[in-house]
Amino acid sequence: xxARDLQERIKKLIVDRRLPSGAPLPTExxxxxxxxxxxxxxxxxxxxxxxxxxxxxxxxxxxxVGPMSLAPMIEGLAFRTVAGHYRGEDSLLQLLELRxxxxxxxxxxxxxxxxxxxxxxxxxxxxxxxxxxxxxGAGLAATDRAFHATxxxxxxxxxxxxxxxxxxxxxxxxxxxxxxEPQDPRITxxxxxxxxxxVRSGDSLRAEExxxxxxxxxxxxxxxxxxxxxHPPRDDRA
Amino acid sequence: xxARDLQERIKKLIVDRRLPSGAPLPTExxxxxxxxxxxxxxxxxxxxxxxxxxxxxxxxxxxxVGPMSLAPMIEGLAFRTVAGHYRGEDSLLQLLELRxxxxxxxxxxxxxxxxxxxxxxxxxxxxxxxxxxxxxGAGLAATDRAFHATxxxxxxxxxxxxxxxxxxxxxxxxxxxxxxEPQDPRITxxxxxxxxxxVRSGDSLRAEExxxxxxxxxxxxxxxxxxxxxHPPRDDRA
DNA sequence: GTGTATTTGTTCGTATGTATT
DNA sequence: TAATACATACGAACAAATACA
Numbered sequence: 001x002x003a004r005d006l007q008e009r010i011k012k013l014i015v016d017r018r019l020p021s022g023a024p025l026p027t028e029x030x031x032x033x034x035x036x037x038x039x040x041x042x043x044x045x046x047x048x049x050x051x052x053x054x055x056x057x058x059x060x061x062x063x064x065v066g067p068m069s070l071a072p073m074i075e076g077l078a079f080r081t082v083a084g085h086y087r088g089e090d091s092l093l094q095l096l097e098l099r100x101x102x103x104x105x106x107x108x109x110x111x112x113x114x115x116x117x118x119x120x121x122x123x124x125x126x127x128x129x130x131x132x133x134x135x136x137g138a139g140l141a142a143t144d145r146a147f148h149a150t151x152x153x154x155x156x157x158x159x160x161x162x163x164x165x166x167x168x169x170x171x172x173x174x175x176x177x178x179x180x181e182p183q184d185p186r187i188t189x190x191x192x193x194x195x196x197x198x199v200r201s202g203d204s205l206r207a208e209e210x211x212x213x214x215x216x217x218x219x220x221x222x223x224x225x226x227x228x229x230x231h232p233p234r235d236d237r238a
Numbered sequence: 239x240x241a242r243d244l245q246e247r248i249k250k251l252i253v254d255r256r257l258p259s260g261a262p263l264p265t266e267x268x269x270x271x272x273x274x275x276x277x278x279x280x281x282x283x284x285x286x287x288x289x290x291x292x293x294x295x296x297x298x299x300x301x302x303v304g305p306m307s308l309a310p311m312i313e314g315l316a317f318r319t320v321a322g323h324y325r326g327e328d329s330l331l332q333l334l335e336l337r338x339x340x341x342x343x344x345x346x347x348x349x350x351x352x353x354x355x356x357x358x359x360x361x362x363x364x365x366x367x368x369x370x371x372x373x374x375g376a377g378l379a380a381t382d383r384a385f386h387a388t389x390x391x392x393x394x395x396x397x398x399x400x401x402x403x404x405x406x407x408x409x410x411x412x413x414x415x416x417x418x419e420p421q422d423p424r425i426t427x428x429x430x431x432x433x434x435x436x437v438r439s440g441d442s443l444r445a446e447e448x449x450x451x452x453x454x455x456x457x458x459x460x461x462x463x464x465x466x467x468x469h470p471p472r473d474d475r476a
Numbered sequence: 477g478t479g480t481a482t483t484t485g486t487t488c489g490t491a492t493g494t495a496t497t
Numbered sequence: 498t499a500a501t502a503c504a505t506a507c508g509a510a511c512a513a514a515t516a517c518a
Binding site: 003007011014015018020040043044045047048049050051052053054068070072073075076077079080082083084086087091094095097098101102104105106108109155157158159160163 | 241245249252253256258278281282283285286287288289290291292306308310311313314315317318320321322324325329332333335336339340342343344346347393395396397398401
């Protein structure tokens with residue numbers, strides 16, 4: 001029996017039965033009978049589906065419908081970027097440009113249309129970012145991530161928000177695993193403040209420019225730091 | 239031995255040895271010895287990596303480093319969208335809005351900066367599209383895909399282009415599998431012509447508006463056609 | 477075209493670890 | 498603590514596809 005078919009039939013089973021995220025899947029013996037395949041074949045199919053985030057396997061407990069998050073996409077993007085980097089491509093720069101291209105387009109549409117509570121939250125995030133910058137910079141990355149996530153929440157499109165977060169995660173994971181130098185925290189803070197002021201004022205062009213400058217800063221750090229690195233890479237985590 | 243580790247160690251092997259796409263991986267017996275695991279465990283790890291597009295397994299031939307394409311991302315997005323649709327979410331609309339948000343931002347940056355040969359190619363594509371529309375509409379989808387791909391080629395970022403194509407593929411695969419009605423070919427042709435004229439003229443706002451109108455057209459077909467569909471879904475292909 | 481070696485695909489049986497009851 | 502159900506892991510065998518002499 002073709003292994004490729006097994007994956008498709010399990011996916012079909014999830015869709016047909018309208019199983020929501022977290023719903024239990026049939027056990028392996030049940031799947032063996034339902035699919036007419038051996039345990040190993042079923043397991044290989046489940047492993048592949050797990051890698052795509054479609055199912056979730058909990059040891060000694062059972063198999064469940066996955067959270068349908070974009071985590072596998074992050075995984076794939078990150079690996080593609082790391083592998084490309086060590087082969088001499090400027091894959092990390094391309095990933096950064098991808099983020100820049102998407103975010104500049106979005107922020108200009110968003111300027112002046114961010115709900116008040118989100119603006120307040122962004123204020124608080126910038127303040128926290130300034131505190132963390134003054135105290136050595138611990139936790140800065142998380143705050144930066146939250147800032148970008150909150151900024152684009154007003155788009156009211158969960159998928160779009162998740163994609164942006166996925167791009168952020170992939171970039172920062174690769175940047176960290178490759179030992180990239182962190183930004184100057186004060187400059188980063190100032191630029192986030194400027195982004196917030198711009199979108200609050202409703203000036204699309206200014207907001208776009210603020211984002212562009214923010215990314216320009218990161219890009220400079222990227223190109224000046226290491227043209228190529230010969231040392232063995234760190235292992236990236238699950 | 240944790241199965242999760244095996245995947246990571248195989249990925250690490252690829253990166254450490256700087257294996258390019260298409261390079262042969264060690265055979266399963268070799269991996270068994272190198273990783274100190276049984277054949278079944280090795281195979282499960284390989285299956286998972288295959289699902290992520292990191293390795294490619296060819297029956298009776300060998301295992302190779304994958305093409306690192308975004309095909310798994312398309313697969314994941316498509317399934318997530320289909321599953322969400324049948325659970326009553328407007329996931330397909332969200333996917334369309336994701337494309338619209340990204341493309342409107344990009345086309346305004348691109349207006350007036352598309353190299354002449356690409357403009358000529360776009361011309362030819364619109365002409366072909368009009369021919370296909372007149373002849374019943376066969377092959378229209380492929381031409382539409384090529385139009386969007388060529389349009390954003392000038393961004394000179396392979397990753398960005400691939401991501402956009404991935405979004406296109408995911409949307410159209412789901413739309414087709416869900417039995418969505420095709421657009422009116424004449425309207426589609428006219429809108430693509432307008433997009434081309436706008437970007438050629440260099441008018442950013444006009445280009446943005448043209449893209450928005452194009453997507454607005456698709457969105458209407460989407461919302462009027464089927465609020466919810468109770469019939470069992472088609473199987474989606476590998 | 478045949479046969480053989482290599483490599484992946486599939487299956488079975490068995491033992492072990494883990495969580496629920 | 499014991500019993501049960503489940504996933505995890507290993508080893509061995511045979512089938513199928515491919516390459517090469």
